[in-house]
Amino acid sequence: MSLPIVCILCGGQSTEHEVSLLSAINVFSAINRSHYTPMIVGVDKDGLWRLYPDGDFCLNSGDPSAISLNPNGLDVFPVHSAKGNYLMELQSGKTHPFDVIFPVMHGANGEDGAMQGLCQILNSPCVGCDMFSSAACMDKDIAKQLLACQGIRVAPGQVLHRTRPLPNLQQLIDEYGLPIFVKPSRAGSSVGVSKAGSLEELQAAIEEAFRYDSKVLVERRIVGREIECAVLGNLNPFAAVPGEIIPKRDFYSYEAKYIDEDGATLCAPAPLTEDETAAVQKLAVDAFRILGCRGMARVDFFLQPGGTWVLNELNTIPGFTRISMFPRLMQLSGLSYDELVDKLIALSLEVPVSQFK
Ligand SMILES: Nc1ncnc2c1ncn2[C@@H]1O[C@H](COP(=O)(O)OP(=O)(O)O)[C@@H](O)[C@H]1O
Ligand SMILES: [Mg+2]
Structure with a gap:
């Protein structure tokens, strides 16, 4: 029996193009080849799709500051047909079938529901949240309104x-x-x-x-510790052990995230009491459900000195390198990076593609 083909999409047009490449390198290598056959597609900064049959999609993969998408991929576009989905080469018309899309892309057109909507139109399973919940989580204004009316505290x-x-x-x-x-x-x-x-x-x-x-x-401004919670699952999601971000200067800025190596400490697990851990895990799963998430989300909070939790935001495609917070927290809860990638694909194949079914 042939294995399901997983089309990993990376890069994209958002400001997080390079971060996505770093995550995709890890996801591509982690896919269990005895369960799935991976294929890798880079979306360049103009939105063009490139297929890399030999898997050679990155230039300068060892240097985060110089990493870029290999321009020498095959130009392809996705097609939905009665016989299934495939990528078609623009030049030759040659086709490459796939069974599930794994968007490892952050921000606009990757994490914000656009790609998830395309998957729905293609009738393709898609790893992670669907179109609506991706869009709702991406828009902090909308997410905050939906959470606040269900009693979850957000920053005024x-x-x-x-x-x-x-x-x-x-x-x-x-x-x-x-x-x-x-x-x-x-x-x-x-x-x-x-x-x-x-x-x-x-x-x-x-x-x-x-x-x-x-x-x-x-x-x-919310004064408090920054605590992050990784949630995984569909109908019965679970929250892993929480982690903590300790920014060294000011706040958890772009520099602290990607440029200044000493900008922040990622602390996993976060030093919390059992009650604090249970409280934030419950809030994270509640928020995941309120926003209709499935697959995964990283739910980020502030813990105020008085013990009150304020939800900051949900990330439906969190950073996914081997040292990123989401996989690290899952690992602490017993799921290795490779098992996590496997589980996410399995979760995407478990649910109907259409939002209405
Ligand atoms: N209301 C707030 N009070 C205190 N710090 C904040 C607040 N909003 C954002 N921050 C700081 O800025 C960082 C980035 O903001 P965030 O809302 O998480 O946006 P992004 O989606 O870009 O991560 C947070 O991790 C935190 O350090
Ligand atoms: Mg954030």
Whole structure:
């Protein structure tokens, strides 16, 4: 019997293109070849799909600062037919069938529901959340509203729209205090996120955030520890042992995530009491369900000094290198990286493709 073919998609047009390549290298090598046959497709920065039959999809794979997609892949596009799905080579018309798509892509057009919607149109199983929950989690404004109305605490704040008049900024400061956080509603990796300490800085932070999104959140700064919870499953999801991010400077910025090696410490497991662990695991699974997630999500919280949990955000395709928080937490809960990749694919094949079934 032939094995299901898993089409790993990586790269993409978002600011997290390179991060995605790093994750995909690990996923591609981890796929259990006795369960699945992997194929790898890079989406370049113009959105073109490239197939690498020999698996040679990355240049400078050992150097995170110079890594890039190999431009010498075969130009392909996805086709849905009565005989199943395949990638078709643009030049020759040659076809390459596949059975499931594994998007290892962060941000716009990868994690935000667009790719998941394409999978639905192709009638292809897709690893991770479906179109709706991906889109809802990607948009911090929408996610916060959905969580808040189910009683989950989120940072108080206000939404600004590029096309609407700005509110009085001094009033925002009066209401939420200083310093104040500003972020694009639909971005990731801390791109466009600022901590503003004055009216002038708030003005500049809003302009900066509007470079990345037409919708911007201004939020009260939450003082607290940053705790992350990895959730895995479909109908009966479970939360792994929580982890902690300890930023060395200011906050968990883009630099702290990817550039400055000493920017932050990832602490797994997080030093929490049993009760704290149980509380955050329950909240993470509740949030996962409220937003209709399936497969996986990393749910990020602040733990305030008084013991209150504030949910910051959900990531439906969290960083997935072997040293990333999500796989590390799963490993602590007994699932090795390779087993996790295997499980995620199995979970995607367990559920109907259509959201309505
Ligand atoms: N309201 C807030 N209070 C305190 N710190 C915040 C707040 N919002 C964001 N941060 C800091 O900025 C980082 C990035 O913001 P986040 O909302 O997680 O966006 P991203 O999706 O880019 O990761 C967080 O990990 C945290 O360090
Ligand atoms: Mg974050």
